[in-house]
Amino acid sequence: MTTTVLYTILSLSILGAIMAVILYIVAQKFKVYEDPRIDEVEDALPGANCGGCGYPGCRGFAEAMVKADDISEFNCPVGGNETMKEVARILGQEMEEKDPKVAVVRCNGTPQNRPQTSQYDGPSTCAIEATLYGGETGCHYGCLGKGDCVEVCEFDAIFMNEETGLPYVIDENCTACNACVTACPNDIIELRKRNKKDRKIYVSCVNQDKGALARKVCKVACIGCGKCVKVCPFDAITMENNLAYIDPVKCKLCRKCVEECPTHAILEVGFPPRKKKKEATEKQSAESQDKAKN
């Protein structure tokens, strides 16, 4: 009895030892050298694997950064400056601060503003609707309202508003990973510079039709009148294809254009309520001019 146990233990131990040696040799022979910094960098990244950087997941991004000589062109939109600083420290490089961004939905075509003209009955995704026709309303540029952007968001930062039929962004959650921007077939969502207190001024329209046509299908469409371009003291507004665009970097949030817009296509978000109209604008313009001079 005891001998059987002994033999068993002995033979298995010998077998185990031999296997261990073989495994060791094989492991040495087929060893792949991997830069240990890749793991470090990957640990420093948020691990969301969202693809916002343009690489397949955080691991892929880490490999690319370790391989590159200069990481100043790289950016992790989710982690932002802090993460990139940490990565730069690991790789022994310097990192410039980049402006944080936030997704902005540039359409205000609620059912009241933009009445429905037809009914789409196909699969509920914007991607398919966009290949079939211009959408349920007369506007062929605006939001289709099927929520492809909500579907792709990994951070619970964008939702559909049932009443307006439009998506809205929760600024605190948005990491500017770009997923919703690529998912939107009509290119309505844009990543814009994040301002203090999440204040925003933007043209909430992407309609490139001539004014009369755009106005006909949507009450709050940009009609390309150019008033905002004239009133802007910072040359931040450009007009292309009957559509105004406010450069988020040049814009100093003076709000002059908001008042000027005849169709209320320019929206201001996150500002305190205005004081008396005249005073406020004068004060602001003075302030903004001061700022500009400085």
Next chain:
Amino acid sequence: MITKIQEAKVLRTFSKGGVHPAEQKLSADKAIEKAGLPKQVSIPIAQHIGAPSTPVVKKKDQVKAGDVIAQSQGFVSSNIHSSVSGTVAKIDQVIDASGFRKPCAVINVEGDEWADGIDTSADLIRDITLSAEEIRQKVLEAGIVGMGGATFPSHVKLSVPEGKEVDTLIINGVECEPYLTSDHRVMLERAEEMLVGIRILMRALGVEKALIGVEHNKPDAIAHLKNMVEGEEGMEVYGLKVKYPQGGEKQLIQALLDREVPSGGLPLDVGVVVHNVGTALAVYEAVQKNKPLIERVVTVTGKSLAKPANLLVRIGTPVKDLIEAAGGLPEDTGKVVSGGPMMGKALQTLDVPVVKGTSGILVIPEKEAKRTPEMHCIRCSRCVTVCPMGLEPYLLKQLAQQERYEELEEQSVLDCIECGSCSFTCPAHLPLLDYIRLGKSHVNQIIRNRKSK
């Protein structure tokens, strides 16, 4: 009299898949009527596959019916002619049957004057005097495109590239789409002219054999054509088993000749060129009568429509005029479709103009227009059974949904002819074709990017 079982044995058809939707040929016995002239037409500048044409008229220009208003650009492109006489009101973006705004020449109709040189008489001219090259040129100038719906420029199909040999011309009189009867009426009423058209096509291609395929649900057309081709050398008429999508050219070639077009190939690869009966008629008119393609037969039909009809319509006429001519839009209308119920496209507005590829306008009542709610795939494989191209629609849909485009390409998604048999037959009402189409467009994009690199 042959029984059903015998019929199944005797009649030819394609081998893989296919479905048989209710035929509903409501307007089959309605003779072709000339539709009244509209007040205004909007003629899309691009009505064909390939490069869009460039407009050669401008606002306030006077045009006559048959005048060129847009010149073709490049080889795969086609001329566009004015279908009416009048004044050009504007060149503007108008929503067409594709659902998107396209540049259109909007013409206010004044009188009905035809351009010089067009023979508008009804005399039949049998003698073909032109050479193959001259015929191709005439077809190109007349702006003839495939009138079955795909609108591929016909002169391209008549130019056989070096190294390829064509031995058979197939004339597609299948009209497998339910409801549509425009080709059926053309075969019954314009057979003589059509046969001359076929002779012209045969000469242009240099072939000795032409086969006309007609589905067996049009016995009168088959009998009439069989009668007509007697004594015509090289022409034969075949009755085919009723099965959708037999009108697809690849399916028709297999049904008639038992040749299979290779994946990604063209009918030319198996020595065949396929033309629609409507195209044959248009070719006759272009070559013998000098008349460009400015009108076509359109079936206006629907269960609740008062007077379903086959109308001879000028290109550019708004759809609402046609529906008016057929007794007005019924109250219970849910959808108006351009084309047949299987492959047609729902229209967004009734101002959409008739184009060269509009074979029918179908009014669907509300209760039939709605899609049934989606359920889960139960792996019954019916979609695989009915796919005439031997694809696996359930798989293609999944791959497209998951954005696995490379695998999608390997699964030959580009062979899909978008006949809709899979969606039609799916017991779970899955929108199979919708996703496959989405996948196709992505795969096409990927291939284009690869080529441009």
